[in-house]
Amino acid sequence: MVTQDDLLLLLEQRTEINGRFANFRRLSNGGAGNFSVLVSADDSRTNxxxxxKVCLPQSDRYRVECFEREAHLLEVLTGQSDIIQLIAPRSTFTEMLATQGGLQLPWEFHYYAVELAHGDVGDVIASGNWLPxxxxxxxRTLCRAVQRIHSQRIAHRDLKPSNILxxxxxxxxxxxxxxxxRIDSVTPALVGAYTAPPGDRRYCAPEMLGCxxxxxxxxxxxxxxFSLGAxxxxxxxxxxxxxxxxxxxxxADIAQAMLAIRIGQRRTTYDQVVSSIANSRPLPSVSAFGAPVPPSIxxxxxxxxxxxxSIDYRVRLCDFDRIFQKINICLLILRNERAYQRxxxxxxxxxxxxxxxxSGVRS
Known part of the structure; x- marks a missing residue:
């Protein structure tokens, strides 16, 4: 079994991959989830x-399909300026590794390459370096990126600060x-039935928590x-x-309750209780936790x-034109305020x- 640490060490010691990538260095996060690792490398074609990103060879089928689907969608989204760009499509390299019994066997590793980022919005939030x-x-750029993928019938399902580079x-x-x-008539779900949301539940809408x-x-x-608002x-x-x-x-409660209901009846049942869920959980103010927010916006x-x-998805704002309008008004207020101060x-x-x-003339 190859662990993430094993794979990172292997890559750091490897001279090159397929004559193109070399000089591998682990990135600060050390990996890219529990089924792959992420390293930086020199690209001889682009300099x-x-x-x-390299997938662990013993990953379960769901994780392998996630890896393959991501590589495919990045190809589909080539040329979209607000979306990380694919540098090299999915390919493979082989490494001879010893088993516990000392037998040397070839292991095949799947990988692809993307643009190298400086950090992510999660880092920025933690540092507090950005002004309003x-x-x-x-x-606004993030919303434009989501608008682009939605226009191609792609739902992201894991929007969060660390995924905005x-x-x-x-x-x-x-x-x-x-x-x-990609939600269409030909792209199947990764699993037959979910028992949890596909993305990070901390940024997940309650209807996804309820599957x-x-x-x-x-x-x-x-x-x-919902994730954009979060x-x-x-x-x-x-x-x-x-x-x-x-x-x-x-x-746990909402997942257990909704999974006990037969598919075909879940949405009707959920719609009967979502208002009470929303009423019992008022959305706090952005200034409720001590962060300085300009009073003007x-x-x-x-x-x-x-x-x-909005916890109730039926009244949630899902109109990009209105979203951009609201963002632009906030920007205009800040810029006018700054111009007025100047x-x-x-x-x-x-x-x-x-x-x-x-005073000089009088003296």
Missing amino acids: DRVAV ERMLLAF VMPNGQVKLSDFGTAR LHDENPEIAFTSDF ILFEMFSGTMLGLRLFNPQFW RDRVNDLYRSLS WIEQKRTRRAAALLRT
Whole structure:
């Protein structure tokens, strides 16, 4: 069995892969989930450092399919400027490894390469380095990326700050399509029936926690909007919305209750209780946890994230035009406020200079 540490060590000691990638270095997170590892490498074709994702050979079928689906979707999304770009499509290399009995056997490893990021929005939130205008611009880019994939019938299903990469030039790009799904008549679900949401439950809409996507896969599109709101909340408040609204017992209870209901009846049952769930869990203000939020946009940011992250999916904001309009109004307010402050400072400077000149003439 090859562990993540084994694979990372193997890559660091390996001279090259298929004559193209070399000089492997583990990235700060050391891996890319529990079924693959992520390393940086020199790319002889582009002369850039890139990120190479390698799948563990003994991963279960679900994880292998996640890896393969991500590689395929990245090919589909080639040329989308707000989405991490594929540098090299899925391929393989072989390594001779010894068994516990000392027998040398060939192991096949699947990999692909993408652009190398500088960090992710999760890092930025933790550092507190971005000003409100920068956060809104990044959020607008994220919304545009989600709009792009939705237009191609792709639901991401795992939107969260760590899956929004920050490139060396400061641009943000959407990444990690391992649990994404193209929802059409020909793309099957990765598993026959889910007992948990496909993505990170801390950013997951309650209807996904209740596995309603088993009955109606298209509900994953609506769930992506909930995750967008949760990300916006975290960008301004510094805390995870999901952990403020729900706890592990709620996650377990709603999954257990909905899984006990036959597919075909879940949505009807869920719709009967979702209002009470929403009423018992009011969405907090972005300023409730001590983070400084400009008063001029606080109410508008609250309105936007609450509209996106409405617990009741039936009234959730799922209109990108309206989302962009709300973001742009916040940006306009901040820029006008900043311009007004500059004008005030310039006026004070001119007045002070005039007073000095007048004082000089009188003396």
